[in-house]
Amino acid sequence: MKKVLTGNQAVAHGVLLSRAEVISAYPITPQTTIVENLAELCADGILEAKFLRVESEHSALASIIGASMVGARTFTATSSQGLALMHEMLHWAAGSRLPIVMANVNRALGAPWNIWNDQTDSLSQRDTGWIQLYCENNQEVLDTVIQAYMIAEEVYIPVMVVLDAFFLSHTSEPVEIPEGGEVDKFLPKYHARYKCDVNDPHSFNLMVSPEYYQEFRYKIQYAMEEAKKVAKRVDDLFAKSFGRGYGPIEGHLCDDAEVILVTTGTVTSTSRGTIARMRERGVKVGLLKIKMFRPFPREEVKEALRGAQKVAVIDRNISFGCGGIFGHEIKATLCDEEKRPQVFDFVTGLGGRDVTPSLITEIIEYTCQNERPEGEIIWAGMRG
Amino acid sequence: MRIEIPGEEYMVSGHLACPGCGAALSMRFALKALGGKIIVVLPACCWSIIAGPFPYSSLKVPIVHVAFETGGATGAGVKAALEMQGDTETTVVVWAGDGGTFDIGLQSLSGAAERNDDFIYVCYDNEAYMNTGMQRSSATPYLSWTTTTPANQPKENPKKDIMEIMAAHRIPYAATATIAYPEDFIRKLQQANSTRGFKFIHVLSPCPPGWRIDPELSIKISRLAVQSKIFPLYEVEGGEKYTMNFEPKGILVDEYIRLQGRFSHLSEGEIELIQENVDKEWNRLRKKAGG
Structure with a gap:
């Protein structure tokens, strides 16, 4: 029903x-x-x-x-x-x-x-x-x-x-x-x-x-x-x-992706649309949704990110003095990989601020255009 | 009326109480009174240690050790689960010290009392944080010294009146007891067990190392507490019907106080002050009981 x-x-x-x-x-x-x-x-x-x-x-x-x-x-x-x-x-x-x-x-x-x-x-x-x-x-x-x-x-x-x-x-x-x-x-x-x-x-x-x-x-x-x-x-x-399954993670268009966006919660839904539009423009971007945070699905995450050159993590959270928490977990997970993608950790959407398709587009474009992030944390969607 | 103390033992050797521990004797009597079909919920208190370390237990009944401030809430949860299982026979007893009752657990206790959850809450009161080495609680008596209220700055406030707080919740049954009157204590536990709703028993439990008394004096001091009106034995039904259970015979607080090192710093004048307070409280209570 x-x-x-x-x-x-x-x-x-x-x-x-x-x-x-x-x-x-x-x-x-x-x-x-x-x-x-x-x-x-x-x-x-x-x-x-x-x-x-x-x-x-x-x-x-x-x-x-x-x-x-x-x-x-x-x-x-x-x-x-x-x-x-x-x-x-x-x-x-x-x-x-x-x-x-x-x-x-x-x-x-x-x-x-x-x-x-x-x-x-x-x-x-x-x-x-x-x-x-x-x-x-x-x-x-x-x-x-x-x-x-x-x-x-x-x-x-x-x-x-x-x-x-x-x-x-x-x-x-x-x-x-x-x-x-x-x-x-x-x-x-x-x-x-x-x-x-x-x-x-x-x-x-x-x-x-x-x-x-x-x-x-x-x-x-x-x-x-x-x-x-x-x-x-x-x-x-x-x-x-x-007839419905989710898995601890879900990789979406990750196989040929150069940049993989990592999301959780409702930001994932918003990102699906954004990624579809960017794909149409020829940007090789994929999406990794993390459903299970504890226990952390380390092997699955490694597998999904293998092959990507860059990873953009959207963190709707912050561990003060450290950074975004998912970003931190992803970096720790990748540390023993032989070929590690560059991780960009975006902190945004705090306290209910909207994470809009245009903000997600900016995040992906920033990741595409920069060799490395400007710092451990990239604050996205800040007031101008 | 004299009630025989049941012979069955549910507390066995190997417990870790100090010699003369009032809390150990309180538990022994309580289990005799309530029988083996009980679940004991133990928030952090001396009894967390007395019961014995893993993998041992000195009690023949199941024990659930829980966090310090959760006696009332855990008791409610255990009872709710038993009710869902159709078990109406098992009695749930929360067994908490004065810290877990008067202080950190007061909110959770009040919640359970207000909801009138159907279990017995026993506070064994040794009048300070004795498990951590004698720090002041709100159950510590006026002018007593503790390690956090040293003799040159003893406790300035009177003992919190937990019985009045419970009576104000209009719970079906609340009673005080001591190990010096085991028949009275056992009768009250049995009355609690045959009453539906929230029941509260406040049992004074001398602590020889904390009160600075000889272990063999625990019973005598418990008796003097009642006889000197410091710890009156009484019952409150529905928050309104007060019944006094023991008529003191004119013993002054001085006799109770002089036996205890925790009062050794007091001057004559200060003891008189305590006497005045005790008389005032006694009269207030007598009025409530219609006497």
Whole structure:
């Protein structure tokens, strides 16, 4: 069935189809309509779940950590300041090896206040041990939520599904909604391999000495590597069941490209059009969309960029004192390649500033015309 | 009325509590009172250590160790999951220290109390951050010294009245207890367990190294706290119905204070000041209980 849904409604539909059992959330713009939708679905008895209306994002994640420990399928959603407040619990969820799924609507962080789109909120949580999946459109949002549960419940690593503030969260698009029964076959009821159970009492997360702690960390890293394979398998299975697949990355016109543009989120959609027009003008430009940021699909990225002379990364984020975060990851990924393309890292679109086709054209032209970038960061779309 | 203390032990040897630890005895009594069908949620506190390091546990019930400020929220989540699984028998007990309750966990505690989430929250109160070596909390008594309120600048503020905060949430049941009156403590835990909604038990738990007392004095000091009106035993139902459980016999705070090194710097005048405050608080409480 096709319906017109906002990105936030697509998240809620994904959670409904995945039959989450405990949901806990706190409102924050632009995430709020996700939890409003879910609250309504629960109140109407369409989704059979306990909905906890907690007093902060910190408690939202803390409470579903508790629920997940007892073996429930859980969900929460947040954005920006809310995600920052959750930071401690992000580590706790991953360290506890809980298959929690959370949607994060990418919004800029204060100060100063800004409610619009920017990726620094989720990217600055990159070391917390969560899988991060970035979405390009509302269909991908819905599909990714369902896939996220399947991945999480196999590797016992929490998954963050990330979508752009307003450009997706509040924008309506036609979305194909899979049949509930079909999703049930794809994603059966969750049975936790380990859980807190009075009939089989164990201690969870007790003090671990230096003799053991490192191995706990090793196992998370190992599970992250496994997650790459699992995510591929899940995506293939999803494609077989529903006719749509995404992959950890998507290369578009990369094979003969001299310049490859690297994007995430909605900038990808805008870039598709721009690249088509530049191709018509004879510019050999390709596009690499990165969906999976953690675990970072290193091999796939290397493979896709092999052969390109230059790579232009659009970073809607900044790590102060360093540069764009995707740019940094791409450079690190390419460092052991024998023939490395020149990486140009463009920081732009912060705090909701539009990344327009003409700005993307400028970015590609700059990359074509210059041997090397003027610095580690090229600030694009600055006020004149 | 005398209630027999259940013989079943759910806390076994190998725990890491200091000698004379009030928190260890509190847990032992609580588990006896509540039986084996419970899940213990442990935010950071002395008990994070006492329970034992990986791969050991000194409790025969499941324990979920959680972050410092998350007792209320985690308890709510655990309960919600059990309800979804149709499990109405398992009791969820959040077991938190005074730091995790009065200070860093107050928001999450208030959230759970306001939602009237169905679990028992026990605060074992040793009146300072004892796990990190005796730093002031908002549960630290007036004029006591700690490592962050040294003797020449002792705590200037009275102990936060956590029971009144809980009563103001109109929760179904709140009660105080101490290890010196185990029958009273056990009865209150059992009453909490048979009440639906949010229950709060505030149990005074002496800390021999922190209070600078001999370990063998833990019970005596717990009894003196009640007898001197410093820590009255009472219950509050629905935030309104106050019941006093013990009538003190005119013991002055001086007797309680002199046994403890944490008050050793106090002058006669300061002890009198404490006595005045204790009398004032006692009268306020008696009025609420209609006495």
